[in-house]
Amino acid sequence: MAAPSRFLLPLSFFSLIFHLLLLSHGYENPDLQALLAFKSASDTYGKLSTWNSSTDLCTWSGVSCFQNRVSRLVLENLYLCGSFEPLTALTQLRVLSLKRNRLSGPIPSLANFTALKLLFLSYNEFSGDFPASITNLSRLYRLDLSHNNLSGSIPASVNHLTHLLTLRLDGNGFSGHIPALNLPDLQDFNVTGNRLSGEVPKSLSAFPESAFGQNPSLCGPPLQLCKDIVADPSKPGSEGAIASPLMPRGNAPTTVSSSPSSMPGNEAISSTKPKTKHESSSTKISPFALIAIIVGDVLVLALISLLLYWYFWRNYSAKLKEGKSSKLLESEKIVYSSSPYPAQSGLERGKMVFFEGVKRFELEDLLRASAEMLGKGGFGTAYKAVLDDGNVVAVKRLKDAQIGGKREFEQHMEVLGKLRHPNIVSLRAYYFAREEKLLVYDYMPNGSLFWLLHGNRGPGRTPLDWTTRLKIAAGAARGLAFIHNSCKGLKLTHGNIKSTNILLDKTGNAHVSDFGLSIFASPTSAAAPRSNGYRAPEALDGRKHTQKSDVYSFGVLLLELLTGKCPSLVDSSISGSGSGYGGVVDLPRWVQSVVREEWTAEVFDLELMRYKDIEEEMVGLLQIAITCTAAAPDQRPRMNHVVKMIEEIRGVEVSPGHDSLDSESPSLSEDTCGASQ
Template sequence: MTSPRSPYLLLATAFFLSFHLSYVVHSASDFQALMSFKASSDPSNKLLSQWNSTSSNPCTWHGVSCSLHNNNHHHRRRRCVSGLVLEDLNLTGSILPLTFLTELRILSLKRNRFDGPIPSLSNLTALKLLFLSHNKFSGKFPATVTSLPHLYRLDLSYNNLSGQIPATLNNLTHLLTLRINTNNLRGRIPNINNLSHLQDFNVSGNRLSGKIPDSLSGFPGSAFSNNLFLCGVPLLKCRGGETKAIPALASPLKPPNDTDLHHKSKTHVAAPRMGVMVLVIIVLGDVLVLALVSLILYCYFWRNYSVSLKEVKVETHSKSKAVYKRKVNSEGMVFLEGVRRFELEELLCASAEMLGKGVFGTAYKAVLDDGNVVAVKRLKEVSVGGKRELQQRMEVLGRLRHCNVVPLRAYYFAKDEKLLVSDYMPNGNLSWLLHGNRGPGRTPLDWTTRLKLAAGVARGIAFIHNSDNKLTHGNIKSTNVLVDVAGKARVSDFGLSSIFAGPTSSRSNGYRAPEASSDGRKQTQLSDVYSFGVLLMEILTGKCPSFEVDGGCATAVELPRWVRSVVREEWTAEVFDLELMRYKDIEEEMVALLQIAMACTATVPDQRPRMSHVSKMIEELSGVHVSQSHDALDSVSESPSAPEDACTGRDGPASASQ
């Protein structure tokens, strides 16, 4: 007897077979392309021995990555080869078969022995990363590369490419890296002024000539070195506005006649001596004239400059005093450690530099008379509870001492002025390190440092949560993660939301947990965990907690929602910051940290792990990374002052929000 569920079973079986067949057809196409590539690049079957005809699923092979894509014709999902990383394998031959992998996004064949011209890559329209350096490719610069609309990284260095650099590189508007150094390229460098996102550029070691375009003059001289006839900023100044002049050849010798000999005998001694004397007189005259003109200009401008300087000093001094100064009472500062380090008047008269604006107020760097530097937060118009309750709460915060927490040293509360004093952190904040200075010359934040900072933040928040009073941070975001002189992460602005009824900040909404955003409730420890999960995603993706998606969408997308959609629909590697793609053997660590971040940002609060457990998981993940000394931040200079807005896309650095 036929079961009533048989029709549904038959439909399910048919659906599964149709899905499987569509997958097999596509896999066969990629399989054939990869096997053809293996036949030409590894004829001895020693380097790619795992690639064999008995396995029809290339996604399990060494160096091959796959992702799911929608089939627009059949409305089915299909698995495609999206990444191929085969480095240091001594492979040879041509890469032509790889041009049939139409969904390829990452292609890295560095340090092999491929030769011949680079074939047409116009089919690889999804390609984002192309690394072909340290091979033996020859022929002209591959013009089809400039037709790849999504290309971010291009490295063709250390090959034998010849010809000229095409001006069509302007088409690669998303390009971050362009390395074509150590080839045989000739001619001028085109004016590639459309590459506004270019961060890593190098054309050294070629045979280029002419003037360096102004759009590339911001890169260091090493990016243009070893090109004999190349000139302009940052190299030597061009002669005549073009190339360096080539010394003229000496005129051919003619046989001397009697007149020449007679003339030479008369002027043999006098002429050289006369020439030297004239030259000395000319030089001395020029020097005297120049000195006289300089003295006149100096006297004229110095008088005006000294007057304006006095005005600026008076204005600056009055402004620095006005930073905090209001009507003060006689009680003065309250020092939480019991030791008075300075007087209130000294703090009010100290020179001040604005560091940034946050939810509760504006932060300043204050230099005291004895040379000590402190951070002062001048609070906005906030409502404070009773005096005794306030003192008790501030004492609780002042007792928190941990290597990953910014210590609160003193406070001052009067009717018209409220100040918090803490240690000054010289290396800025995490927001500046992740998003600031995205132009040429930027030093990306490497993976080891990111992992170290994430572990430090987790320890700091876990310490706050596990304190005697079971505190809540309430305002976790990248601008509140400061970096001290040793490169350690320090959590700031903790516990203030439970004391002051300050205004909510749209800037921090991207970090707020759903339950805190919907009904305006105060943050809890579990909502802190959510905010920390968003911070981890910011570290992994390099994106801000809310951002505008590509394609002109004017609506900001929250980072957790975007990460989940990409992980669900695409290959997980699409989530990670492109600046991390240069580092090897970190994929497993990045995926593991991403899983922790997704657990922290669970919609239901009870499904999120406790902060102590999160800290332990990151410690186990980081292993030797955190314990080893890392000096990547030791040389970081003080972050310049600017508004707290590194994520809005405006130029300029983010502030060190203290």
């Protein structure tokens, strides 16, 4: 019996220490008591069974923490009742969703929720007026109070919520006019099923009719026009109200003057006075005369059009016969000159060189193809060319490249032309002449990442969702990693990673384009000041571009995906982070300043705020981007490692030691690699 008692004291001591640690942990967290008080008052059905003071509150169901403080609380469809006032003590809350419960009474003051971004209180039994404290939540993006018993007017102070993307007030009892809301980012708005009246503000008229339904006294676009609204509010009794259906339209109560000439009926009497024969005949036009006038006008216009057409066609035909084609046509339609250099004796014409497995065509086929300009880059202009047989290719016309000689050019193209991978744009052929160099690539029909991110940011835009952004990031990483590992002897680099060089095929897969052309950059352009925000610090000093420089550029690309901002056009003043940088700063520096001040959520694109349960993935990708944009090259990861980290976020396993990363290229021998050195 002595032996067990000998172990009993240490066991009891450790048990006591364990409980004291738990108690001290709960005491240190100021959010614990607020959550327990809410559970005690509202959880009548015992749905919050995991909420126990003996466990870490950050592991409780529906609770997420940031730096040991509750930042996200999602308690939906749990039959919670009463008031949620105890939760207003959670001062670090950023997301609060209490949808589909039985919470009731007035919405308590939310003044403590200074960091709140998303608020969902729909499908409850809240009553009372629109909570005034909500209009002070300046960081709010989503506000959903729909399907409650709220009443009163919608305050104009909603305009204080300048970041608001969603405003749902449908299914309540709000009355009065809709205030003139000036919320430039508002995308989701609904006030159906209330008692609102008057005219829909012009600032909201672009929303569909379904956003205003079941409000019988509302009018104006997109609803029926407000024909029955008295136009002159200065008249007694008008007050801008809708006229009675028993009152003749357009007539309002009028004060009658003592002068007989101002009686209301006098105007009507004078207007019905019979007109003389002369007055009648001077204003009436017979139908035959009207038809004759119209036919005459049409004939005159047709004659003038024919004369103009004949005149201009004659001049144009004459120019064609003289061999002087229009410069406008030359720039828009005739993309590739049939004579790539001035006709001189003794000069040989260049030829098209095709790579293995490519359907061949002649240079003349390319010159005859209808062409459409896709964009201009650092080394020339890219065009979409539709050949006579229906095939579509992309052609890059090199203009600003510094090419030493034909042999050097051909050797380098031989290396690039053998690279095949699902995430790069394959080089299919090239053409070399003294005054003309053409590169022929696969055509990518879905444009560039730049356009998807920054194009058409106005109404009607389809935002780039998070899953697609992550897929593009993974595909681009795979393509760049393959380029880095395709030729060990050369250590190929891309040299110009940016969102305009990430193209998408018809299924939305990312392809890296324009790789390997940085070797033709002139020394002046390589040492030029930062122009696009993607260049690594060491590349600005005139040093040779390396694979680690590519990694930096790719990190900036990831930041562009996460923030929705152009790399060189970030205004530090709009973040409210107090970063201390005035005006425009580069994207990595802006992101680092915001993260350093622990406002990480401020970094992310507003268009991503609509998606739930992606915060962890976004933060994970942000950490990868920050690592890639480290100032020192040796602190940046290799692209193989970057691929693995991104695929881990996506939940995709990458086979270790698979350096080729799904290569489809023919084997590149060391001789081939060395030929281009």
